Amino acid sequence: MEIELWSVVAEPEALALAGPGATLLTGTDAAFAVGADTLVVIGRSDSDAAMVLSEPFPELVEQRLAGMLRPAVHAFARLPGGCLALGIARDTELSYRRGALHDIRLRFETPIPPDLLGQATPGLDWLDLAGHDPVGAMERFIAGWYAGIEPAGELPAVTGPAPLRAFHRAAAGRPEVYGRSCRIFAEPLPGHPDGLLTFGQEGDGVFTLLMESQGADPRVFYDGLSDRLLPERERLAGYLLQATLARAAMDGPLGGMAFVDRPQARRVIAPLRRVPLRPMRWPSLFTRCYAGPGMVVVIGEDDADWYEMYVGVRQPGLLRRLRKLGLDWESFTDG
Known part of the structure; x- marks a missing residue:
């Protein structure tokens, strides 16, 4: 199992890096998973070069880090929307006071980008509701994604x-919610x-976009995508x-558009969850x-070999993983 640097994952996925049978423990504002040769730490970091963990510590964590054969320490910074992968600690420094372990300082080869620390990344609680x-x-989703826009x-x-009334209430007149690619009118x-x-x-x-004039949840049609009305x-x-x-x-202001093949599409969506609804008929x-x-991420399939992909993010750092995939971007904006 591998988690790319600076990617944001759920806590269970981060802890699973310690391997099967790992012991799960908690400390002061931190979580640990102690495996055979790996130790996972999830904590908070206010520095771009190190993470400092404060006492008290689980006894097993102290034993493993104070031993002659220290395990590889995989560190994650806890964010509102998940756990940010900081990589393997280059150096682990244990500080004692009056014979007791007082703090643990983890240092990293690659400084943590400042824009990733302390960011309020929208979570996925909305996705659990999508199916029903x-x-x-x-x-x-609108409340979280557009939280910073009045x-x-x-x-x-x-x-x-x-x-439709619920959409307009949630949008609250903000142009960013109504968008540019396909606008919803203020009144049908x-x-x-x-x-x-x-x-x-x-x-x-x-x-x-057309809808039936009757019913609590009417059917939707496209007028112009075909020589006849196309039902969604x-x-x-x-x-x-x-x-x-x-x-x-x-x-959105951050993200990009690319045409990708099937293996590339799979790599892009590997750490993501699919929205459990039937495919839309547009943009593909x-x-x-x-x-x-x-x-x-929105991925459309019109052709057997190529997919039309759009990506939007709330923080520039979330694009780092995609930048490393070597995609041929038609457009890409990271701040």
């Missing part, structure tokens, strides 16, 4: 089905020949969640969403 409550998932003032009353518009309501439009006007696979609630994720990946005919702490 896509509206709740959408609301939580609402745009008091909103007028919005009509339409409950999922009548007048379509089939009695459908128009509630959005692709950024360049290639298609409009998910109804409005699921569509709005996936469209919100797609805008985060396609329209089979478009799936994946997410990790502070990251959204």
Whole structure:
């Protein structure tokens, strides 16, 4: 098992680096996994060159680090959205006071990028709701991803089905939530020949988004992607969640777009979780969403050999892993 430097993973995945049968322990604001030849430490770091852990320590941790054959120490910094991989400690320094272990200082070969420390990375609590409550998932995602952007003032009353009203409440008038690639209108518009309501439009006007005028969770259609109306696979609630994720990946200030082959796509999404909804029909005919702490990836399949991929992140450091994959980026912005 290998976790790339500066990647953000869940705590169980970090602790699993110690190997099968490892002993899991906790200290003051830290967690440990002690394996046969590996010790994993999850703590907090305010320095770009070292992590300092404070007493008291589990006895087994002290025994292993004070022994003649010290294990390799894999360190992770605990963030709000997961655990940041700091790599293997180059040096482990134990400090004693009055015969008792007072602190442990871990030093690293590669300084920790300052922009990664103390960052508030949005978590994945919303993803647990996606399969059975896509509206709740959408609301939580927007609240976390756009937490630093103030609402745009008091909103007028919005009509339409409950999922659409929930989207507008969560968006709170912020242009960043409405995006550019495919906008949701402030009000659904009548007048379509089939009695459908128009509630959005692709950024360049290639298609409009339609929905049934009746029902709590109406069906969604594209007008302009085909010579006839093209139904979306998910109804409005699921569509709005996936469209919100797609805008985060396609329209955000940090991220990129690339065409990737199947092995490259697998490497990109390996540490991520798939959103458990049926594929969207845009921007590709089979478009799936994946997410990790502070990251959204949208991968579309139109061709058997190549995929259209969009990546959005909340922190520049989250792009370091992708930069190392050698992808041929059409666009890439990391701050």
